[in-house]
Amino acid sequence: xxxxxxxxxxxTILLLxxxxxxxxxxxxSIENILVAQTDRALTSFVTRGPDPRPDRGxxxxxxxxxxxxxxxxxxxxxxxxxxxxxxxxxxxxGTVLRSEPSGFADDPDPxxxxxxxxxxxGLVFLDSVDGTLRYRASISTxxxxxxxxxxxxLSDVATATSSLIRALLLTGGGxxxxxxxxxxxxxxxxxxxxxxxxxxxxxxxAGDLTSRVPETAATIELNRLGSALNEMLxxxxxxxxxxxxxxxxxxxxxxxxxxxxxxxxxxxxxYAELRRSGGxxxxxxxxxxxxxxxxxxxxxxxxxxxxxTLARLGQAQPLNKQPVDLVQVxxxxxxxxxxxxxxxxxxLTGADHAVLLGDRERLHQVVSGLLSNVRAxxxxxxxxxxxxxxxxESVELTVTDDGPGIPEPALQHIFDxxxxxxxxxxRHTGGSGLGxxxxxxxxxxxxxxxxxxxxxxxxARIIVTLPRRTTxx
Numbered sequence: 001x002x003x004x005x006x007x008x009x010x011x012t013i014l015l016l017x018x019x020x021x022x023x024x025x026x027x028x029s030i031e032n033i034l035v036a037q038t039d040r041a042l043t044s045f046v047t048r049g050p051d052p053r054p055d056r057g058x059x060x061x062x063x064x065x066x067x068x069x070x071x072x073x074x075x076x077x078x079x080x081x082x083x084x085x086x087x088x089x090x091x092x093x094g095t096v097l098r099s100e101p102s103g104f105a106d107d108p109d110p111x112x113x114x115x116x117x118x119x120x121x122g123l124v125f126l127d128s129v130d131g132t133l134r135y136r137a138s139i140s141t142x143x144x145x146x147x148x149x150x151x152x153x154l155s156d157v158a159t160a161t162s163s164l165i166r167a168l169l170l171t172g173g174g175x176x177x178x179x180x181x182x183x184x185x186x187x188x189x190x191x192x193x194x195x196x197x198x199x200x201x202x203x204x205x206a207g208d209l210t211s212r213v214p215e216t217a218a219t220i221e222l223n224r225l226g227s228a229l230n231e232m233l234x235x236x237x238x239x240x241x242x243x244x245x246x247x248x249x250x251x252x253x254x255x256x257x258x259x260x261x262x263x264x265x266x267x268x269x270x271y272a273e274l275r276r277s278g279g280x281x282x283x284x285x286x287x288x289x290x291x292x293x294x295x296x297x298x299x300x301x302x303x304x305x306x307x308x309t310l311a312r313l314g315q316a317q318p319l320n321k322q323p324v325d326l327v328q329v330x331x332x333x334x335x336x337x338x339x340x341x342x343x344x345x346x347x348l349t350g351a352d353h354a355v356l357l358g359d360r361e362r363l364h365q366v367v368s369g370l371l372s373n374v375r376a377x378x379x380x381x382x383x384x385x386x387x388x389x390x391x392x393e394s395v396e397l398t399v400t401d402d403g404p405g406i407p408e409p410a411l412q413h414i415f416d417x418x419x420x421x422x423x424x425x426x427r428h429t430g431g432s433g434l435g436x437x438x439x440x441x442x443x444x445x446x447x448x449x450x451x452x453x454x455x456x457x458x459x460a461r462i463i464v465t466l467p468r469r470t471t472x473x
Contacts, residue, residue, distance in 0.1 A: 004187050012180045019172035027165050034157040038136045039123055042152050045085060046138045085152050086112055086135065092145030102153050109133055112151045126151060134158065193222045197229060209237040261303065264296035309365075309438055319359035319445055326354045326363060326395050326466070330386045333367035343380040346371065354390040357469040362442045369439045370399040370462055376435075377460070378403030390468065394448075397464040405454040414452050415440040439464075 082104055088111065089098040101108035110128035112135045118124060119141075126135045126149075137151035196214055203211040212233060213226040271289040273279075280286045327350070334346040367386070374384045378401050387398045406414060415436050436452075443450045448466035455461040 004184075004191050007187050008180065008184045011183045012176065015176055015179045015183075016172075019168075019175060023165065023168040023172060026168060027161050030164050031157060031161045034160060035136060035154070038152050038154065038157065042085065042123070042136060042138050042150060046140065046150055083108075085150050088112065088114055088149040088151075090114060090117075090147040090149065097146075102151070109153050109155075112137055112149060114147075114149055117147065117149070193226065197226065200229075200233075204233065209233070209240055261300060264300040264303075267296045268293050268300075303434070307434070309441075319362060321357050321359055323355050324358045324360045324363055326356060326358075326390075326397060327351060327388050329360065329363050330367050330388055330397065333364055333371060334386060336368060337371040337375070337384075341375050344375060344378065344382050344384060347383065347385045348388075349385065350388040351390050354388050354395045355468070356390075356395050356466055358446050358466065359442075362445070363466075366439050366442050366464060367397070367399075369435045370464075372435055373462075374399070374401045374403070374460075393468060395466050395468055397466070398461065399464075400455050400461045401459045403459050405458040406452060406460045411452055411454075415450065436462075 083100065083102045086102040086109065087098070087100045088096060091097050096114075099111055101111050103109035110130045110133055112126040113129045114126070117139060121139050121141050124137055124139060126137045127133070128135065134154045135151035136154055137149055140148045140150075142148070193213075200211050200213050212230050271280075271293050274289060275286070280289055327348075331348060334348055337344070337346055371384060374382065378384075382401050382403045384399065384401045387400075389396045389398075440450050443464055443466065446466050448464060450462065450464045452460065452462050
């Protein structure tokens with residue numbers, strides 16, 4: 001059974017109980033009022049009427065019988081006169097000395113049952129001898145032991161009470177029907193947002209992570225719940241997308257790493273096989289083979305070192321942070337670059353000092369990696385520029401060159417592992433595709449950001465932003 005059904009049934013039962021309680025209270029109240037009116041009429045008759053005992057003389061016309069005009073006396077004899085009260089006179093031994101039934105003369109009411117009268121005088125309820133009628137009776141016990149019973153039938157009270165109960169049943173039934181219908185509509189309307197949330201959850205469970213709880217004009221609480229669920233779903237979708245992207249990136253990383261390592265290993269194994277089989281017959285051939293083995297070994301060692309660097313950074317190993325002057329780091333990296341490749345000059349501009357809290361060796365690796373990217377992707381004679389700027393919150397390092405720039409499709413992937421902007425380049429001229437990925441990982445480990453774009457002169461521009469977390473010294 002659903003919660004909506006339980007609420008409707010519970011409210012309907014409560015409404016039914018209220019209607020029943022009101023009906024019972026109203027019918028009892030009306031009955032008590034009518035009985036009280038009967039008691040007053042009966043008491044007035046007993047007080048003002050004559051003594052009905054035989055030895056006291058019984059008048060020909062009882063006080064409760066109105067005086068009739070002579071022309072209506074015939075009607076009385078025809079049985080049209082109504083006696084409002086029954087009257088019985090009972091001797092001490094239980095013999096009924098006199099009895100007058102209530103009702104019409106030609107259709108009298110059954111007499112009250114006096115077989116079990118109380119010993120004291122007062123007002124009591126009596127049933128008729130045949131059990132079809134109820135009386136409100138006044139019992140008067142005299143000193144001589146004679147008991148006089150005067151009883152008023154309660155048929156009018158029963159009729160009025162029955163009519164009221166029927167009216168209450170009809171009215172209560174209508175109220176119950178309308179109340180139940182209104183409750184069902186209200187609960188159904190109020191729970192519609194909850195049903196939509198359940199439908200959304202089922203769609204998400206089926207794999208549709210883009211499904212969201214629709215906005216509704218329901219209560220504030222449901223609106224807040226829907227907003228919180230949508231925000232949670234957005235985080236879940238993002239996390240799942242990131243996890244999928246991570247799995248895909250890991251798959252590509254493993255495949256690319258295996259491919260990159262397979263080539264130098266195959267080259268070394270091939271030259272070793274030539275040496276073992278005697279295929280290197282001349283000294284020049286052997287020297288060339290040893291040279292190629294050494295070159296492939298160095299390249300494989302560098303690739304392994306880069307992979308280890310990325311693995312360490314990916315494991316969030318702590319950095320050796322201390323105050324570092326990024327301008328001095330850039331100056332040292334530029335000097336190393338001039339030694340490696342004097343054909344591509346480097347200009348250093350900007351602030352004289354820019355101190356931040358970071359790992360000096362890793363930051364040196366960032367600048368060296370950016371300059372290495374210039375050497376790998378620009379022609380000889382290209383000028384590179386390093387600009388350092390700082391404020392109270394961060395330090396910004398910008399490396400630009402006068403080369404051909406970065407192809408637009410490559411801008412979104414340039415920091416991906418094993419990505420090469422120019423797929424036509426060989427491994428010997430294009431690098432392993434891990435240099436900028438290492439730069440991005442080191443910058444991220446310092447809680448910084450790195451972005452690539454093209455300058456106005458079409459050269460490449462890479463901007464590294466790092467938080468200071470210290471002051472200049």
